[in-house]
Amino acid sequence: MTTTRGGFTTWVVAVLIVAAVASEVVLLRKNRALQKRVAAAQSMSADLRDLRLRTDRSAFEVALLGRCRPFGQPAQLAAARPLDVAIYFSVDHDCSSCLEETITVWNEAAKALPANVTVRGYTEIDGTMMQKALDDMKPAFPVTSIPHFSRQLQQAGVALTPVVVVSDPTSGRILMTHAAVSWEKNDRAFVERVRAAATPCR
Amino acid sequence: MKRLITAIAASLLALLPLACRQAAAGPGPPETVRPIWTVPTPPDAIWADFDASGNVYVLDYDEQKVTKLAPDGRRIGELGTRGKEPGSLSKSRRFAYVEGRLYFANEGNGRIEVLGTSGEVFPPIALAAVTRPGELYFANQNFYVTRRFASNGGSFVYAYDRRWTPRGELRRASPSSESIDHLSSLNTVCTAPDGLWLVYLVQNRIEKVAWDGKVLLETNRELDDRWPFRKDEKGRVIPEILVHRACAVDAAGNLYVVYSNPENWKRGNDVYKFGPDGRLLQKAFTLPILNTTMMRFDREGNFFFSDGKTLTKARIERTSRQ
Numbered sequence: 018m019t020t021t022r023g024g025f026t027t028w029v030v031a032v033l034i035v036a037a038v039a040s041e042v043v044l045l046r047k048n049r050a051l052q053k054r055v056a057a058a059q060s061m062s063a064d065l066r067d068l069r070l071r072t073d074r075s076a077f078e079v080a081l082l083g084r085c086r087p088f089g090q091p092a093q094l095a096a097a098r099p100l101d102v103a104i105y106f107s108v109d110h111d112c113s114s115c116l117e118e119t120i121t122v123w124n125e126a127a128k129a130l131p132a133n134v135t136v137r138g139y140t141e142i143d144g145t146m147m148q149k150a151l152d153d154m155k156p157a158f159p160v161t162s163i164p165h166f167s168r169q170l171q172q173a174g175v176a177l178t179p180v181v182v183v184s185d186p187t188s189g190r191i192l193m194t195h196a197a198v199s200w201e202k203n204d205r206a207f208v209e210r211v212r213a214a215a216t217p218c219r
Numbered sequence: 220m221k222r223l224i225t226a227i228a229a230s231l232l233a234l235l236p237l238a239c240r241q242a243a244a245g246p247g248p249p250e251t252v253r254p255i256w257t258v259p260t261p262p263d264a265i266w267a268d269f270d271a272s273g274n275v276y277v278l279d280y281d282e283q284k285v286t287k288l289a290p291d292g293r294r295i296g297e298l299g300t301r302g303k304e305p306g307s308l309s310k311s312r313r314f315a316y317v318e319g320r321l322y323f324a325n326e327g328n329g330r331i332e333v334l335g336t337s338g339e340v341f342p343p344i345a346l347a348a349v350t351r352p353g354e355l356y357f358a359n360q361n362f363y364v365t366r367r368f369a370s371n372g373g374s375f376v377y378a379y380d381r382r383w384t385p386r387g388e389l390r391r392a393s394p395s396s397e398s399i400d401h402l403s404s405l406n407t408v409c410t411a412p413d414g415l416w417l418v419y420l421v422q423n424r425i426e427k428v429a430w431d432g433k434v435l436l437e438t439n440r441e442l443d444d445r446w447p448f449r450k451d452e453k454g455r456v457i458p459e460i461l462v463h464r465a466c467a468v469d470a471a472g473n474l475y476v477v478y479s480n481p482e483n484w485k486r487g488n489d490v491y492k493f494g495p496d497g498r499l500l501q502k503a504f505t506l507p508i509l510n511t512t513m514m515r516f517d518r519e520g521n522f523f524f525s526d527g528k529t530l531t532k533a534r535i536e537r538t539s540r541q
Binding site: 142143144145146147148164165 | 281301303309310325326327328329350351
């Protein structure tokens with residue numbers, strides 16, 4: 018009888034030990050998984066921080082292009098610099114509000130910008146229906162139709178329209194670009210940068 | 220003897236899965252495409268029509284030009300040009316050869332363009348009801364002009380007689396409370412001996428309408444379900460919307476439709492065959508090109524298909540089961 022009771026107690030203790038060890042193992046595993054997740058989240062957060070820093074930095078660098086340096090006089094007072102502003106767009110494929118916004122902003126800009134800035138539009142006018150759609154948007158700057166324009170842009174590595182490209186007419190080099198979004202304030206800020214680039218530094 | 224019977228029974232059992240697979244492949248006889256000739260075409264061949272002499276006129280979407288081919292595939296001429304002026308084409312996808320003239324759905328210029336077989340320019344036709352004609356067909360002595368998009372309850376197909384007198388709106392987009400149906404899109408049309416097959420992309424639906432516009436039958440997803448397409452865990456067909464790229468109707472009224480491959484959207488060469496009653500008969504064949512831009516039967520029953528870069532003339536042959 019005593020032996021039976023003793024055997025039962027041993028059995029119960031053994032079961033308890035096994036249960037305690039098992040729960041410890043489960044806990045350890047969960048803890049390890051949690052640690053891994055925390056590490057992954059921390060790594061992701063660091064990556065995001067890094068990405069944001071880089072984005073902010075390139076935005077800052079781009080925003081300085083074309084402006085006058087804050088300190089130090091220019092070596093010689095240059096004459097007003099000529100600039101070509103080219104607006105590449107697609108009546109068929111661009112979001113209509115983006116295109117209307119871009120045309121409105123540059124219609125105003127074309128009137129107010131210095132005379133040394135030339136604004137032109139480039140697109141493909143395929144058929145009378147597209148011509149009518151473009152006429153309805155009333156661009157105040159000349160628009161040139163280029164056959165297979167989208168394909169040519171793609172071959173030149175331009176994947177997004179509407180896009181505004183500011184270049185030096187003498188060298189043909191692109192100085193600034195701006196992929197317009199449906200955000201008028203952003204577009205107007207870019208016009209200000211073009212104006213700054215076209216005005217000699219003093 | 221007993222051993223022999225057992226051996227025969229075992230062989231039959233072994234062949235059972237093969238027989239089941241054969242039965243599931245479809246009730247119709249297998250078909251094969253036997254090419255007669257293949258010729259290079261301008262980069263984006265989108266439609267072809269035939270004159271009474273068997274010459275083939277191939278429209279290139281990119282250049283908006285028509286290449287004229289002899290019945291043996293030789294290039295014998297070119298007509299049409301991209302532009303806005305009368306006689307010029309813009310965004311034309313379909314045309315019809317009718318009594319020595321080619322009638323184009325000149326969508327970009329918002330009119331019907333009329334050219335002779337040597338490029339002669341005839342006065343264009345403006346349609347009051349269809350400001351942007353998307354496609355144009357000639358069947359049953361009438362012209363059928365379609366719009367690609369119709370708002371809720373708007374019209375898709377308009378009928379005109381040979382003198383372009385309106386014969387009415389043949390098919391309206393069904394008024395629907397479902398937002399997906401508010402802007403319905405008609406992908407393409409195929410003329411049949413007894414009416415028109417209308418292939419809708421977004422709704423994944425194929426309709427057959429009689430010459431008076433009465434809907435004879437329509438397929439829907441349930442019909443697709445009869446074909447063993449791969450399905451996801453919720454039982455939906457993969458892909459959710461099958462892309463019908465091109466269709467053709469043979470002399471018997473069977474409809475051949477190209478579906479995107481469910482496992483590779485970029486591949487559009489699997490051709491499925493529907494009977495004149497709309498019943499999905501079988502997967503007919505796989506074309507030897509990757510993306511089918513057009514399929515057509517001519518009056519002699521020759522089968523033409525293109526991937527834009529080439530045009531192939533072929534015969535469809537029904538092969539007996541092995």
